[in-house]
Amino acid sequence: MGQRRxxxxxxxxxxxxxxxxxxxxxxxxxxxxxxxxxxxxxxxRPGEAPQGSLWFTLFGDEPSAVKETLDDVGAGEDEYIHIGxxxxxxxxxxxxxxxxxxxxxxxxxxxxxxxxxxxxxxxWMYRAPIPRTKLLSPYPDAxxxxxxxxxxxxxxxxxxxGMIGHNWGAQHAERWIWMHGAxxxxxxxxxxxxxxxxxxxxxxTTPWIANAVLCVDGVRHRLGGPGxxxxxxxxxxxxxxxxxxxGDDLTLQGAVGADRDAFVGWVYADPDxxxxxxxxCSVSDMTLTVSRPGEGARTLTxxxxxxxxxxMREHDHGMTIQPFSDG
Numbered sequence: 001m002g003q004r005r006x007x008x009x010x011x012x013x014x015x016x017x018x019x020x021x022x023x024x025x026x027x028x029x030x031x032x033x034x035x036x037x038x039x040x041x042x043x044x045r046p047g048e049a050p051q052g053s054l055w056f057t058l059f060g061d062e063p064s065a066v067k068e069t070l071d072d073v074g075a076g077e078d079e080y081i082h083i084g085x086x087x088x089x090x091x092x093x094x095x096x097x098x099x100x101x102x103x104x105x106x107x108x109x110x111x112x113x114x115x116x117x118x119x120x121x122x123x124w125m126y127r128a129p130i131p132r133t134k135l136l137s138p139y140p141d142a143x144x145x146x147x148x149x150x151x152x153x154x155x156x157x158x159x160x161x162g163m164i165g166h167n168w169g170a171q172h173a174e175r176w177i178w179m180h181g182a183x184x185x186x187x188x189x190x191x192x193x194x195x196x197x198x199x200x201x202x203x204x205t206t207p208w209i210a211n212a213v214l215c216v217d218g219v220r221h222r223l224g225g226p227g228x229x230x231x232x233x234x235x236x237x238x239x240x241x242x243x244x245x246x247g248d249d250l251t252l253q254g255a256v257g258a259d260r261d262a263f264v265g266w267v268y269a270d271p272d273x274x275x276x277x278x279x280x281c282s283v284s285d286m287t288l289t290v291s292r293p294g295e296g297a298r299t300l301t302x303x304x305x306x307x308x309x310x311x312m313r314e315h316d317h318g319m320t321i322q323p324f325s326d327g
Contacts, residue, residue, distance in 0.1 A: 011075050015047060070083055112140075121222065138166055139164040144160045144161075145158055171272070174313070175313070177241060181256075185301045191215050195212065196210045223252055241310070266326070267326045269325075276312060286301070
């Protein structure tokens with residue numbers, strides 16, 4: 001531990017730039033549908049100072065959520081980001097959030113032996129203006145210990161599986177899906193991390209482009225990418241999705257989702273003031289079917305331990321949106 005793996009981008013921006021940035025944590029109980037989703041974000045309108053927000057959801061019988069926004073945001077030498085007194089460091093995450101009469105706190109440690117996963121397949125894509133969203137998973141398969149609370153409810157974490165992700169840019173994708181699963185029934189060491197997006201280029205919105213990875217039997221298999229967009233199939237809805245993601249040596253078919261009342265909905269703002277509605281359930285069910293040429297199909301299942309997030313422009317999705325503004 002102690003390796004930086006990534007760094008905040010907002011602190012080096014010129015004043016005139018618009019920007020958003022997020023460091024997010026997902027952790028799930030190994031055998032029960034209980035999970036945490038904690039997000040540290042920076043939102044900067046062009047010409048204005050950045051603001052930091054802390055987002056917290058405790059998933060269980062019903063999700064409990066809170067968000068707090070503060071002007072005090074930065075990134076020191078020994079941390080990824082701090083917002084007020086809340087801090088995400090190298091191997092630690094501790095903080096609190098209050099809003100709308102709700103309160104949450106967390107004090108976690110985490111470790112991960114695996115290397116980061118860079119979703120964009122080429123280094124130049126992290127420097128180019130397109131795509132406008134850059135993302136990577138500095139800890140795609142992590143284990144968390146510690147405690148977290150929402151109001152009077154407290155949970156203890158002891159080796160919970162999960163991940164830490166990082167994204168940033170000048171604009172969210174027009175539509176996106178994020179999925180993650182770890183600790184499958186058939187292979188406890190297996191994990192999956194996928195980001196899918198539709199990008200608006202002038203009047204045209206691209207088909208789904210997937211950038212994902214499946215680690216099974218200790219080997220990582222990159223899935224999707226711009227060159228495989230024509231073979232990528234996605235059928236999404238607010239409470240789940242089915243998908244087919246091609247790779248060089250295998251094809252992955254999957255399904256992910258949960259009951260609608262297990263989701264939390266949020267407003268996500270872009271630096272230009274436009275907004276998405278975003279729904280997230282980090283205790284979703286996931287089934288993955290792995291197919292290789294000349295071999296029989298292999299199925300991986302995960303109950304109550306996967307994340308599914310959908311970002312969308314429409315507001316007629318029927319999901320409850322939390323009473324917190326963004327930006």
